[in-house]
Amino acid sequence: MKLAIYGYGNLGRGVECAVTQNPDAELTAVFTRRDPESVKTLTGVPVYSAESILDFKDKIDVLIICGGSATDLPKMTPYLAAHFNVVDSFDTHAKIPSHFENVNKAALENGNIALISAGWDPGMFSIARVYASSILPDGKDYTFWGRGVSQGHSDAVRRIDGVIDARQYTVPVPEAVDAVRQGLCPELTTRQKHTRECFVVAEEGADKQRIENEIKTMPNYFSDYDTTVTFISAEEMKEKHSALPHGGSVIRTGKTGLSKENSHVIEYSLKLDSNPQFTSSALVAFARAIFRMRARGETGCKTVLDIAPADLSPLSGDQLRAHML
Amino acid sequence: MKLAIYGYGNLGRGVECAVTQNPDAELTAVFTRRDPESVKTLTGVPVYSAESILDFKDKIDVLIICGGSATDLPKMTPYLAAHFNVVDSFDTHAKIPSHFENVNKAALENGNIALISAGWDPGMFSIARVYASSILPDGKDYTFWGRGVSQGHSDAVRRIDGVIDARQYTVPVPEAVDAVRQGLCPELTTRQKHTRECFVVAEEGADKQRIENEIKTMPNYFSDYDTTVTFISAEEMKEKHSALPHGGSVIRTGKTGLSKENSHVIEYSLKLDSNPQFTSSALVAFARAIFRMRARGETGCKTVLDIAPADLSPLSGDQLRAHML
Secondary structure (H helix, E strand, C coil): CCEEEEECHHHHHHHHHHHHCCCEEEEEEEECCCHHHCCCCCCCEEEEEEEHHHHHCCCCEEEEECCCCCCCCHHHHHHHHHCCCCCCCCCCCCHHEEEEHHHHHHHHHHCCEEEECEEEEEEEHHHHHHHHHCCCEEEEEEEECCCCHHHHHHHHHHHHCCCEEEEEEEEEEEHHHHHEEEEECCCCCCCHHEEEEEEEEECCCCCHHHHHHHHHHCCCCCCCCEEEEEEHHHHHHHCCCCCCEEEEEEEEEECCCCCCCCCEEEEEEEEEHHHHHHHHHHHHHHHEEEHHHHHHCEEEEHHHHHCCCCHHHCHHHHHHHHHCC | EEEEEECCHHHHHHHHHHCCCCCEEEEEEHHHHHHCCCCCCCCCCCCEHHHHHHHHCCCCEEEEEEEECCHHHHHHHHHHHHCHHHHHCCCCCCHHHHHHHHHHHHHHHCEEEECCCCCCCCCCHHHHHHHHHHHCCCEEEEEEECCCCCCHHHHHHHCCCCEEEEEEEEEEEEEHHHHHHCCCCCCCHHHHHEEEEEEEEEEECCCHHHHHHHCCCCCCCCCEEEEEECCCHHHHHHHHCCCCCCEEEEEEEEEECCCCCEEEEEEEEEECCCCHHHHHHHHHHHHHHHHHHHHCCCEEEEHHHHHCCHHHHCCEEEEEEECCC
């Protein structure tokens, strides 16, 4: 299958790397909104202007859209789904239904197929929630994130006056995770589930007390959490906080038996050195599924919940049954 | 959807309980090879002779076959797939390809749909292996079972002369699990992955040393493992070892990045109070998927790898996207 990347940041570079691990996939082009001359790809794949994308209509089986969820994808994915089979990693949970409608309309009207919100949450965590709740209907599930870097929270801290750079780690509270794993079904407040750790490089002479206070009282981002703020040097930031690790767990506990006499715990966990590279690897696997489903005549917008696991694998049905089942 | 149970042992009773947790499912009948008069169901569902099953051809949407994998299912599932849409939990890994062929032929020829090998391994663990290996192609996966009762190994011990009752627990080696979780990709022998714990009730005056020796040297079952044997009373067996707990983990570690610079760990774990009740709960969820797929016109044999997660859930696509994605 011939893939192409639309948008060449962390995620796009991750897709480029992931394609090298999948022998049935070939990367034909990278599209950028920057000057193509200024962009050099990791593997030498040719770079074209995003404006020229429609010239490639018959040369791409699946276009992987690597834009941001805030402003890029709500416009890009419906537009591109009118011309290509596409995959994106749209991750604004509350806006998924409207994004789905827009993409579905564009894809259906033009006989294309699209998959939105691939990645890990939404993505693999969503899949874990649906399997677990379908098998254990009488239960409760919990999602914990971290320890990992939240880019949205890091950006929020960076916008504070006097802050040069910042990195925010989301950390699950170990006691809460343990209580859930034991099947105690605790009622947990936002504060009881996660803590937030901020590492901040401040301008020389900045009022650190004020910065710390502004962080800890910031509504939506920090005020509902126990937050720690640590001021560090630019050197330490570069040395210890350059990576983008993340992960977490989806845990569902449920009862079975006529008098609910048996308890069960299902847990799906991820520990990722690189959040964008894992998401990119998922994008490529879901691109394979979309490619196959289109070949079977399917069109319209799908989500990861609509994809059978077998369609993600390079192995045949016979191979899967003999070796993986 | 109208469900029925064929075979009423631990698994069949588990399905009966699971149906009560799924408001969109109705249990219409239980079929038994015993005298139906001698069987009383937990919820009052009527019991019929297995021989009368063909009289119910138009009254059952999906028939859940609750037989043993050794001798029952290889005959039952192909026979019944010729007349009904069916689900089974066939778990002899090595014989899945031939079972699939037989069931597929019967189902296709008669316009029915069948799903084989639902449960947790094969089943949810198979699904975990396929997702993880598709997303992280450059990696290695490990499956650990336990701590839990292996019924096959318990039966093997019971067949030894002088043994009245026995229970065998499969136990993963903690150091091996830790090494895998750390991404060390260890090469592990059978002995390094699991130990086996046997609890045995011996006849009065039996030669315990001989029994212990026969267990520990039994080929295929115990000779490749470090095994402990503990003799206990019949009372202690009943009190402490009546349940059928099980579980385990599928862990895949893999690398991403052009120079494989990032490591990732994906883990799917189960901790089950009752192995048969969890399997039963999975059977009902997969029956829902089969029912829907048949309504869309699909026929032939499927496995859990062919089922999209959304088809397992009672929620609609809109509900799933709004609340679960």
